[in-house]
Amino acid sequence: MVGVNRVLGLAALIAAAAAPGLAVSPAYAEPDLVAVVLTGWAAAGVLVTALLHRWLSAASALVMGLPVAFAGVVALVAAFPGRAEGLWPGTVDAVAHSGARILTMALPTPVAADTLALPALAVWLAGAAGALALGGGAPLTAVLGPLLALVGAAVVNGPEVRPAYVPAAVFALAAVVVLALSADQRADPGGAATVVAADGGRRRALTRALSVGGVLALVASLTVYLGPLALYSSPFRPADLRAEVTPPEETTDGVSPLSYLAAWSAEPGERLMTVTGEEPTELRWVTLSDFDGITWQAGGRYVPVGESVPPPEFPLPARPVRTVDVEVEALPGHWLPSPGIARQVAGAHTAFDPASGGLRIATGTAEGAAYRVAGVVPQFEEETLTTAEEPDREEFAEYLELPADAPPQIAGIAAEVGTGTPYQRANRLAAHLRSNYGFDPESPGGHGYANLAEFLVEPGEQGGGGTSEQFASAFALLARASGLPSRVVVGFGPGTAVGDGGDDRIIRSGDAVAWGEVYLEGVGWAPFDVMPGDPKENGATPESETGAGADPGEAAGGTAAEEDGLFSPSNGPIDVGDAWARVGRTVAWAVAAAVAAALLAGAARVVRRRYRLAAREPERRLHGAWWELRDGLRMAGAAPRPSDTVTDVLARSDALLPAADGRPRTWALGTALNALAFMGPASGAPRVDAGTARAAADEVRTYTAALRAELPRSRRVLWWLDPRPLLWRRR
Amino acid sequence: MTTSVPHAGSGAPAAPLSMDEAADHAAHFTRLADEIASAVLGKSDVVRMALVALLSEGHILLEDVPGVGKTTLARAIAAVTDGEWRRIQFTPDLLPSDVTGVPVFNQATREFQFHPGPVFSNVVIADEINRASPKTQAALLEVMEERQVTVDGRRYPVPRPFLVVATQNPVEMDGTYRLPEAQLDRFLMRLSLGYPGADAELAIMRGDRLTAPEDLKVVADSERLAAIAAAAKRVFIDDAVYRYVLDLAHATRGHDEIHVGVSPRATVALVRALRMLVLASGRSYATPDDVKELAVPAWAHRLVLAPGSAISGRGAADVLRDVLDRVPVPAPVRHGDE
Known part of the structure; x- marks a missing residue:
């Protein structure tokens, strides 16, 4: 009987220690896998320590279990290599940095040793300490470790991850079982009524089993049903630990990507990268939203991401999704091209800026990077665009900022735009640029006020030619001058196919292009075609296909497509009224x-x-x-x-x-x-x-x-x- | 008066007792009890138990303070059964021969002649048995067990029925020789008269409803007594009831508060008394109620309590009642419900 109780107690303890693992698993890219791995760690922690405790003292058992745990981390590194190369550096990196990685990686956290080591070691320790406390007859202490770990898991999860009600229920049940079993042992009287117990004993056991089952069901249902209500009926919201952490910033090299366009335009034959995809796709490279009067700079707060890239902060439909393999040969800086806004990346450690939707290599430069990326290239409908409202100016102040000393032409042209919906105004601006200025691949680089003053000549006068660098910059600044939030994007055309029939396409410097984007309420960032006439030898422009009104027939996905329930909006994962109902x-x-x-x-x-x-x-x-x-x-x-x-x-x-x-x-x-x-x-x-x-x-x-x-x-x-x-x- | 009582198993298996026979014997038993109760007012339970002990060839240990009617009870029992009674006051200087009798040299026959002691009567009252020396106690207890006195190699059987009523004063224990457990086991029952109820005591003082033992009528002669005893042996005891007695015995043996539980001799004694008690109730079969009724008188004095519970002031009877409250009785419905 005692043996059965002991086994039951250890099993319940394993469940209790696994609960924190179950709680953090939804934050990972593969929740099921993580749940299984962490449950295994909890079981190993409990069983190894309990086994060692048979021969060793409690403290020794705990310490002697640590090498086993360390070996487990090594195994994790072997199975899911993290950022650091090699088994030993990887292990050290995983042990030392997994806490920071979890918090600085964008959700969902990728499954890797350097993001798993901390929770794994935590459940191990919780289980090990619990096993020792249970062996020492202190059941309340035994469930304390798992409880602390569970609280830690909830804190680390923050408001973005699905609340851990079910793991909490699992923990509560396991704790009840652990406590009940030990109370049972203590209450066992010293063998009276030997003759009497023959039949009565079994009946009491059945009654006890029934009542324990009832208590367990009650605890579970209370946790699962009333837990969320108790939490979300109150104004309390869990703090977002991730918001408190500043991810490691990688400094830019100071050169605006827009500035490369002039040089690339002059030398259009330089190989930049090879792209393999089912169909020719334009690529988005860098989004530039800060203009200081001289250059457009790419700002942004890049967060390391795993395979899954979190949704950007602006509306983005769920499809169409284009997937390409990219091999970068000679791109400056650390930005990585992707088809539209990246949603999934494999093959490179990357970072993502949810504000701009930009993708970047996490460390080092983009040169030599080879990766597969799937991104969303939004399609727009004319009707939606036309009726879209102007966004809140406060919210988009950053995108309306216009440094002083703008050339007078900007204000002049902006004033001519007149009234209308944002889309109509932006369209008129684009039309103005398209029809009044010419493309000149030979034009000198530069997109600051000084350059634009030369570019925006009065209609009919000499000069006024430029590359997409000047067109995009001019469009964005004109839009800002007329009160439309705007930014500049640098990207590439689909490139040239290699051989015949192959999916490989080579992107050369001549394929590089810049365009402007205007934010329309309810639609998102809409690109506008500002290049005049037919594109010349530098190839196609992305705007011709994805630009405003160019392709209105394609079904537009709804904005901000619902996620699959993994992440909920932070204003409350449940509808309180519905829950009460x-x-x-x-x-x-x-x-x-x-x-x-x-x-x-x-x-x-x-x-x-x-x-x-x-x-x-x-x-x-x-x-x-x-x-x-x-x-x-x-x-x-x-x-x-x-x-x-x-x-x-x-x-x-x-x-x-x-x-x-x-x-x-x-x-x-x-x-x-x-x-x-x-x-x-x-x-x-x-x-x-x-x-x-x-x-x-x-x-x-x-x-x-x-x-x-x-x-x-x-x-x-x-x-x-x-x-x-x-x-x-x-x- | 010497009457032999037939022993069980000394012939063909006895036919089961019929209810009519049982009622007939019970009527005689009740008349005996009623007659005695007219001399011992307000104590019909104890009188019944004492009669049960007498008829099942057991002896009684009366534990009581002086003056509550122990001697009267014994004399009344002797009177209604047409028996002789003797009383021996036990003192430290009492010799075994004072109890059993002595051989005296007869000048006329030039032989030793046995002069029977006071034990040679039907009802012997051994007053304050714990005041005599162990040797004298042992002499009496031997007679109780053997029902004979052995002197100089000759055996002198005591008359039948033979009932020893030994008394002990539970309050005053100075200068006494406590009866060893093995000897306590020889008593079939330990009873206690206790103080009479208010009505009974008033009647005793007035003396109007009270009959003196010497005035009691003889209700049953020795033949009748032998017949009752023989009938008791034919009382049916269900296996479940035997089993219940065994469960109780086991419970006393494994009990925390009991150092030494009841012996097999005690279970046998209980069943012997059980048969007579059942017959006295006019039934031909025993029920668990009868066992419960007999357990304390027949067993309490045989238990040796563990030191802790003896100190806590709980008596053996209290502990035994706990056991009775804990051991499940055989269910009256054997084969489940419906």
């Missing part, structure tokens, strides 16, 4: 079920009473009367004890409800029942005659009715509806 429905169902069960039980009891007291066979009728009397006494709170003889039970009945004359009743039942049971085979006469049986049944019927009438009203009502007598075991 659910609780109400559950309660209503429970009440209805209870009423139905009570009615059913009542019917069953009435039928059984008839069957018992009106049985034709005298012997059965006598027995029926006996059981009815016992049930009645038990219902009235005076259950006969196992040590009560028939006479004792009858005396008890008399004491509970004295007869009208105050004297003990003359129970026909007592004598008849004793004779039936103990008279033996002798005496010839029928053991019980029909008259006696009827008398016994009648006296029991009268007695139980009188007993019921004595009870308070509430218990009188429940007398017939109580299902318990149906379950009371006969002996």
Whole structure:
């Protein structure tokens, strides 16, 4: 028995220690895998320590378990290599940096040794400490470690990850089992009643199992049902630890990517990268939103990401998704091209800026990077664009910033745009640039105010030619001047196919292009085609296909497509009103079920009473009367004890409800029942005659009715509806 | 008066007792009890138990303070059964021969002649048995067990029925020789008269409803007694009841508060008394109620309590009642419900 309890206790402890692992697993890119791995760690922590504790002291067992845990980390590194190369550097990196990695990586956290080591070691330690405490007879201490780990998991998860109600319920159940088992051991009395326990023991075990099961179900349902309500009915929200952490910033090399365009335009044949994809796709490279009067700079707050890239901060449909393999040959800086806004990256450690949607190599430069990237290239509908509203100026102040000393042409052109929806105004600006200025691949680089002053000549005058560098910059600044949030994007055309029929395409410097984007409320960042006429030898422009109005037929996805439930908006993962309604429905169902069960039980009891007291066979009728009397006494709170003889039970009945004359009743039942049971085979006469049986049944019927009438009203009502007598075991 | 009582197993298996026979014997038993009760007012329970002990060939240890009617009870029992009674006051200087009798040299026959002691009577009252020396106690206890006195190699059987009523004063224990457990085991029952109820004591003082033991009528002669005893042996005891007695015995043996539980001799004794008690109730079969009724008188004095519980002031009877409250009785309905 003790052995079984010990095994059960360890199993419950494993469940308790695994709960924190289950709680953090939704934050990972592969929750199931992480849940399994961390549960394994919890089990290993508990079992290894418990095993070591058989031969070693508690402290030694804990310490001697650590090498095993360390070996586990090595195995993790081998299975899921992290950022650091090699087994040993990887292990050291994982142990040293996994906490920081978890917090600085964008959700969902990639599954790698350097993000798993911390939770794994935490559940190991929680399990190990718990096993030692349980061995030492301190069950409350045993569940403390897992509880702390669970709290830690909740803190690390923050508001973005699905709340850990189910792991919390798992923990609560496991803790109840651990505590109950040890309480059971302590309460076990010192072996009295050896003869007695033969049958009673099993029944007590069943009763205990039932009541423990009931408590567990109650705890679980309370945690799962009322936990969320308790949390989200209050103004309390978990703090976002990630928001408090500043991810490691990689400095830019100071050169604006826009500045490369002039040089690339002059030398269009330079190989920049090879792109493999099913169809030719334009690539987005860098998004530039800070203009200081001289250059556009790429700012942004890049967060390391795993394979899954978190959604950007602006609306973005879920599709269409384009996937390409990119091999960078000679790109400056650390930005990585992607088809539209990247959603998944494999093959390189990358970082993502949710504000601009830009993708970057996490460390080092982009040169030599080879990766597969899937991105969303939004398609727009003319109608949606036309009716889109102007966004909140406060929110987009950053994108409306116009440094002082702008050339007067900017204000002049912006003033000519007139009124209309943002889209109409931006379209007029684009049309103005397209129709009044020419493309000149030979034009010198530069996109500052000074350059734009030369570029934006009066219509009809000489000069005024430029590359997409000047066009994009001019468009963005004009848009800002007319009150539209805007930014500049540098990207590449689809490039040239290698050979025939292959999917490989080479992107050369001549494919580079810049364009402007304007933010439209409810739509997102819409690109605008500002290049005049047909593109010349530098190839296609992305705007021709994805630009405003160019392709209105394609179905536009809704903005901000719903995620698959993994991450919820931070204003509350559940609808409190809906949750209360659910609780109400559950309660209503429970009440209805209870009423139905009570009615059913009542019917069953009435039928059984008839069957018992009106049985034709005298012997059965006598027995029926006996059981009815016992049930009645038990219902009235005076259950006969196992040590009560028939006479004792009858005396008890008399004491509970004295007869009208105050004297003990003359129970026909007592004598008849004793004779039936103990008279033996002798005496010839029928053991019980029909008259006696009827008398016994009648006296029991009268007695139980009188007993019921004595009870308070509430218990009188429940007398017939109580299902318990149906379950009371006969002996 | 010497009457031999037939022993069980000394013939063909006895036919089961019929209810009519049982009622007949019970009527005689009740008349005996009623007659004695007219001399010992308000103590019908103890009188019944004492009669049960007498008829099942057991002896009684009366533990009581002086003056509550121990001697009266013994004399009344002797009177209604047409027996002789003797009383021996046990003192430290009492010799075994003062109890059993002595051989005296007869000048006329020139032989030793045995002069029977006071034990040679039907009812012997051994007053304050714990005041005599162990040697004298042992002499009496030997007679109780053997029902004969052996002097100089000759055996002198005591008359039948033979009932020893030994008394002990539980309060005053100075200068006494406590009866060893092995000797306590020889008593079938330990009873206590206790003080009479208020009504009974008033009646005793007035003396109106009270009959003196010497005025009691003889209700049953020795033949009748032998018949009752023989009938008791034919009382049916169900296996479940035997089993219940065994469960109780086991429970005393494994009990925390009991150092030494009851012996097999005690279970046998209980069953012997059980048969007579059942018959006295006019029934032909035993029920668990009868066992419960007999357990304390027949067993309490045989238990040796563990030191802790003896100090806590709980008596053996209290502990035994706990055991009775814990051990499940055989269910009157054997084969489940419905």
